[in-house]
Amino acid sequence: MSVDSAKQNKLFSTDTSANNQANNTIVSDICLSSLLMKDNKNLFLSLVLKIFSPVLERLLGINKLRKLYLNNNLSGLDKLTFSKTLLAVLGVQVIGEKNITDQLPETGACIVVCNHPYGMVEGVIIAQLLSQFRRDTKVMANVGLKIFKELNDYFIFANPLKPKSAINTSAIKQCFTHLNHNGLLVIFPAGRVSFFQPDKQRIADGDWNRLAVQLANKTGAPILPVFISGTNSKVFHCLGRLYYRFRLTMLIREMFKLSDKAITLSCGNLLKNKQLSTFDKHEDKNVFTRLQCYLNDQHYIKAWSKDNVVTLFEPLIATADTIAVNKELSALPEKQLLLTFKSFTVYYGYQHQLPLCVQEITRLRELTFRSLNEGSGQGCDTDNYDATYMHLFIYDNKDEEIIGAYRIGQTDLLQKRNGISGLYLSQMFNFNAEFINQQEPCLEMGRSFIVAKHQNSFHGLLLLWKGIGAFVCQNPHYRTLYGTVSLSKLYDPRSVALIEKVMVSQTSSISAHASLEGLLHPEVIDFLANRSISTPLTIEQLSAFVTAIEVDGKDLPVLLKQYHKLGAKFHCIAIDTNFNQTPGLLLSVDLPKAPEKLLKLYLGNKRHEYLSYLNSEKIT
Numbered sequence: 137m138s139v140d141s142a143k144q145n146k147l148f149s150t151d152t153s154a155n156n157q158a159n160n161t162i163v164s165d166i167c168l169s170s171l172l173m174k175d176n177k178n179l180f181l182s183l184v185l186k187i188f189s190p191v192l193e194r195l196l197g198i199n200k201l202r203k204l205y206l207n208n209n210l211s212g213l214d215k216l217t218f219s220k221t222l223l224a225v226l227g228v229q230v231i232g233e234k235n236i237t238d239q240l241p242e243t244g245a246c247i248v249v250c251n252h253p254y255g256m257v258e259g260v261i262i263a264q265l266l267s268q269f270r271r272d273t274k275v276m277a278n279v280g281l282k283i284f285k286e287l288n289d290y291f292i293f294a295n296p297l298k299p300k301s302a303i304n305t306s307a308i309k310q311c312f313t314h315l316n317h318n319g320l321l322v323i324f325p326a327g328r329v330s331f332f333q334p335d336k337q338r339i340a341d342g343d344w345n346r347l348a349v350q351l352a353n354k355t356g357a358p359i360l361p362v363f364i365s366g367t368n369s370k371v372f373h374c375l376g377r378l379y380y381r382f383r384l385t386m387l388i389r390e391m392f393k394l395s396d397k398a399i400t401l402s403c404g405n406l407l408k409n410k411q412l413s414t415f416d417k418h419e420d421k422n423v424f425t426r427l428q429c430y431l432n433d434q435h436y437i438k439a440w441s442k443d444n445v446v447t448l449f450e451p452l453i454a455t456a457d458t459i460a461v462n463k464e465l466s467a468l469p470e471k472q473l474l475l476t477f478k479s480f481t482v483y484y485g486y487q488h489q490l491p492l493c494v495q496e497i498t499r500l501r502e503l504t505f506r507s508l509n510e511g512s513g514q515g516c517d518t519d520n521y522d523a524t525y526m527h528l529f530i531y532d533n534k535d536e537e538i539i540g541a542y543r544i545g546q547t548d549l550l551q552k553r554n555g556i557s558g559l560y561l562s563q564m565f566n567f568n569a570e571f572i573n574q575q576e577p578c579l580e581m582g583r584s585f586i587v588a589k590h591q592n593s594f595h596g597l598l599l600l601w602k603g604i605g606a607f608v609c610q611n612p613h614y615r616t617l618y619g620t621v622s623l624s625k626l627y628d629p630r631s632v633a634l635i636e637k638v639m640v641s642q643t644s645s646i647s648a649h650a651s652l653e654g655l656l657h658p659e660v661i662d663f664l665a666n667r668s669i670s671t672p673l674t675i676e677q678l679s680a681f682v683t684a685i686e687v688d689g690k691d692l693p694v695l696l697k698q699y700h701k702l703g704a705k706f707h708c709i710a711i712d713t714n715f716n717q718t719p720g721l722l723l724s725v726d727l728p729k730a731p732e733k734l735l736k737l738y739l740g741n742k743r744h745e746y747l748s749y750l751n752s753e754k755i756t
């Protein structure tokens with residue numbers, strides 16, 4: 137699609153008919169040269185173009201483009217005025233511009249990558265938007281955009297139809313130099329317009345070129361994937377299926393079809409080297425970047441459903457009397473004091489033994505869960521299961537306060553009294569006869585929390601797990617821990633859907649009462665389905681996906697990572713309709729098979745005795 141620069145400068149000249157006649161041929165050449173299969177056909181094609189140029193100009197939209205230039209005095213305008221005027225005349229409305237600029241650094245090397253839905257106008261949109269934000273913006277573009285000579289200063293031109301062309305080598309060098317001079321670079325890695333793909337039965341970019349991630353790797357520049365909404369017409373894609381080069385000849389006409397159309401730009405977070413480095417190969421980094429683009433398609437982004445009942449938060453109940461709490465603790469049997477560390481003591485007990493302690497635990501649970509958008513709205517977080525479950529908690533003797541707890545169900549005891557309904561998680565999941573809690577004694581773990589001021593300290597979660605280790609050493613018939621990791625609604629539904637696709641191995645022994653309805657773009661679903669068969673994503677790679685989505689950049693839940701280290705199996709995600717519609721990820725840990733390093737940390741010297749215990753009892 138390249139032409140001689142002298143001809144380009146005359147392209148939209150307002151001179152008399154002789155010049156216009158020359159320009160007609162030039163424009164036709166630009167649009168139809170892509171159909172040339174071999175250079176030796178040029179003479180014949182030039183003759184055809186000369187004869188049929190009036191018809192071809194009307195058919196391809198060239199006349200209309202020329203009139204647009206002349207009627208709006210576009211020729212010779214500076215690039216910013218030209219691009220603004222062109223978009224205004226076309227009637228293109230751009231939405232979401234601020235979302236993009238908010239994510240970009242004001243200075244320093246940076247790469248923006250975009251999908252390529254239209255073929256021409258998106259290059260103008262991105263160039264105009266980012267140049268207003270940073271004057272050092274350059275866009276790597278198809279040589280076809282040379283028809284807009286007023287915009288040439290925006291672009292670094294390449295020819296994706298001829299990968300070995302000298303212009304491409306020059307373009308790559310210019311891109312590298314621009315980044316090394318701390319510039320902002322935009323790349324459309326597909327290199328060609330999105331098209332209908334029969335194997336996928338949808339319109340999407342083809343495979344992306346790895347140039348962006350290679351440049352990021354060499355220069356350390358972060359990458360911002362931007363999704364551009366929309367697509368060209370059905371006629372465009374139908375003709376493109378007949379012969380792919382037809383798409384190139386229709387780009388001008390497609391541009392005029394955008395009149396009064398809103399094009400939305402959307403993005404997630406800036407991808408930094410730490411996230412990209414979780415993938416070893418450039419190919420995988422490239423796919424990750426491409427998928428981050430498609431994850432921002434607004435058609436597949438939805439908010440969490442609102443609760444059935446609007447929750448009004450009541451004042452928290454009063455703090456339990458310290459003297460009375462200490463009295464309850466001192467009355468516990470010695471074995472229920474599991475361990476001590478500095479000023480902290482880990483206990484376990486039951487509501488009938490520790491009514492005030494359990495009351496305080498429910499108050500602190502509510503306080504902590506409210507900060508995660510999971511609070512019940514009541515003065516404390518409690519239900520009937522608090523009376524039947526065991527409570528394992530940390531008490532700070534120095535400040536005389538509880539700092540964290542787990543609510544733990546002993547499934548053999550609970551089911552003996554009340555059957556399957558005695559288990560809290562039976563409200564979320566259908567436990568079939570094959571599931572482990574129907575086969576052997578388990579500990580159902582839930583309602584865990586660490587109070588805010590201790591959440592950044594190592595000792596909170598560690599002491600809870602050391603307490604669990606001490607308890608199972610006292611009761612070695614409990615070989616399996618199972619429960620849910622609460623996936624707070626502060627997480628984006630896309631993150632939760634990704635966690636489900638990557639972590640969960642569905643079985644017939646468990647199903648959700650209320651399933652997750654999160655959406656993921658089909659490009660992402662296809663990738664995860666294929667990847668799970670070949671090389672599953674690591675938890676570090678899943679983490680990279682999640683941190684790129686979350687507005688505040690938060691990582692996977694700490695507890696999820698903790699259970700993963702223990703070798704957990706992840707069974708199902710369900711919505712807890714009794715806990716503010718919060719999604720929960722069900723998992724189980726075969727504790728004797730946990731890594732030796734962690735068993736030593738949590739069970740200590742008694743781990744050998746625990747591991748040698750042979751349990752022959754079954755739930756009756």
